[in-house]
Amino acid sequence: MLRLARIPAGIGSRRVGDRPLRLVLTDDLRRGRGSVFFRWWFAVPFFLWLSLWSIVAFFAALLNWLATLLLGRSPGPLHRFLSRYVRFATHVYAYTNLATEQLPKFDGGQGYELDLEIDPPGRQRRLTILFRLPLALPAIVLIVMLAGGGFSVFTTMWSGGISSSGLLGTAALLGWFASIAWTRMPRGLRDVIVYVVFYGAQLWAYLLLLTDSYPCADPGIAIPRPPARDDPVSMRVEEEPQRSRLTVLFRLPLCFVHLVWLITWTILAWLAAVLKWLVLLFGGKSPSGIHEFIAAYQRYQCHVLAYLYLIANPFPGFVGKPDSYPVELQIAAPEKQNRLTVLFRLVLVIPAALIASAYNGLLLTVAVLGWFASLVTGRMPVGLARAGALALRYCMQTSAYWLILTDSYPYSGPCRQESADTPVATEPGFG
């Protein structure tokens, strides 16, 4: 599991409770089949109302920008109006994407299953008000990647290995099927949607000058109490935000040799997986030699990707040695697997692969934004690193499932190890 370790003193600034924008989640994951089946039809009136509201909000935002620039803080009535607008938009997107069950109210009032608490207007720095839009560009890039360019639009177009549906659309689509089947939204998928919706809310609050707190990509901000899990494939992260500018600058060429080696190893690992598949299917018992080989490959892949995507700083080794890297994949000993799930692994992995492809897009965005940030500041924004770690952990779990290391299905949301401390979410400032 991804363990969100404590941030060393001086790096994190504010705790979750201190943030001017907070998420209140009371959803109990239960869903009605009818409400889910017609969800996108039910959402139409809300979107119409939101569109009308958006026109007014646009002019209010311009007025608010001028007033805040002059006064140094957002005027109360404008702040209240725009807060309601952001809250209503959040409710609508949460409802449309199946993060909630209840129909939203049209007035953006409080008390919804996924709600926002927004602090009264506070003093803001005029320079950040003046340049709010360019300052928000990295966060806009990230939300475009997370939401796929449209909050609930799912397309099956692929571009460079990145699903254009984004994490939100993919999770919502899979959640739709799951909710219809079990009348319950899987917690992992719901939490992913909550994470994206809340990041969007943070961005709108920042853009509309409701706060000068920069949107934080840390999943722990959205889900401060993730479930404790004991998966056979989990990830341990030792957070170290310091980055060497030199190795950041040359991160891609430095990884070339690792990528060549990884490709070679991947071919062998796939062959080993086929062998293991046959053995499990006919013998029923997992051979430990093959398991260890694939596990070493998985660890190595995790080290290389963590390095490539700037989630970790040190240059990784070439053999996937256990406990040798700050971002470490922990893989349990071979266990007995259900033959039926082994037989249909190729089919069963499809939903996870869809989510993993969306997470891959997030990883790429984290790497690009983190590259610039690390090059300028010598530090990787903690929020970005944690978002990247979540994405990497999911991709690794999917890969382990696909390579028949385990029959435990990947968990898509933020979570913690059963033995680990409760995570401390912080606001790292950027990311």
Next chain:
Amino acid sequence: MATDTSAAPGTARGSGTSTRPWTRALAVLAALLAAGAWVWCARELWGTIVPAGLQLPHVDVHHFFSASLLRRTSYFDRFLDVDGLLGMLAQVAVLAVYARCGHRLMRESAAGRIGTGIMLALLGFALVWLAQVPFDLAAQWWERRHHVVHEGYIAGLLGSFLGLGASFVWISLAVALAMALAGKMRRWWWVVAAPLFAALALLSAFLTPYLITKTHPLRDPALVAEARTLEVHEGVAGTSVLVQNRSGTGPEVNAETAGIGPSQRVVLWSTLLDGRFSRAEIGVVMSHEFGHVTGAHVLKQVGWLALFLIPATALVALATRRRGGLGRPEAVPVALFVWVVLGLVTLPFFTLVTRRYETESDWSSLQATHDPAATRQAFERLASTNLSDPDPPTWAYLLYARTPTLAQRIAMTEAWEEHASR
């Protein structure tokens, strides 16, 4: 060697004094034999088909090139020469600092002994690349200004950045081999490493043709027929001739021979075939390239590299002793510095060898085409298309010229005419 101190002093000393001279004599003999073999190989590689004692007549470049072209080419080339020289100095300066401080970057690695060494080597070359960027950009600006290349700055920079990644793969392999050997064999790692590096160079030479992109077979039936005739004349029938699409990169013209054995091929730039060169002149260029195939020049150059590798790796082993030998990652920055300096010091020798082989190819081409007029015309045209200075200053010639000067090549044509008329 461990000595049993409990044994009688006289006996121990006696046996030591009796074996040491023999060991030394054997070592000296082995060294002499190795040196002899080295010299014999060098002599074999040095030989060409150009008649020994061939005297090149003096050629007045003003007779073949207009004064304005000579001024233009000289002006163009000097900037690039000085820019290149400054780039080399920057390279040495950066690596000197890196040799001193580079080991501090070991903390950026979690990759163990060899992995850390690889990372330090890669970072060293990355720094060299970074130091070269301003000089590369200056050279590109100059070439664009003179309409020799058309490639944009971003494309050029991106291409060289990605090329860095590809070269990193080879560097990593070489460093991993050297460090693994140094970990096992301590001071004598270079004895095994030198032939292994030579094998890597051979592999690289073999694979290079497969990495040349945007190629297609020669399509013009007349040129294909001419290529076949020339191949037969030069004894390399069946050599593959490809055309590399260079449209959009600039008017520069070139051709190359790449590969060894089954991978060997001649690659003509598409700019050569765009109508500026006559059919006879294209024939001269093709037969020149076939001359490289006849002379096995790619293989011979790998041979020279192998000969260079023996003393070079020994020197690297010697230079890294103070940092505990190349088995330790902290010695890698020093090794890089020594390696690059050795490369620069021996550069004039390697350009000399290359010029020698180019001369041999020119001779071979004249023997095959029997067309000195077309050869002369081709050289004259190369001066204007590539802005090559026909008569560069000696320092630039010794350092950079990988082909004889155009003046020398024209002189060679005249010498061949005289030789053929005898």
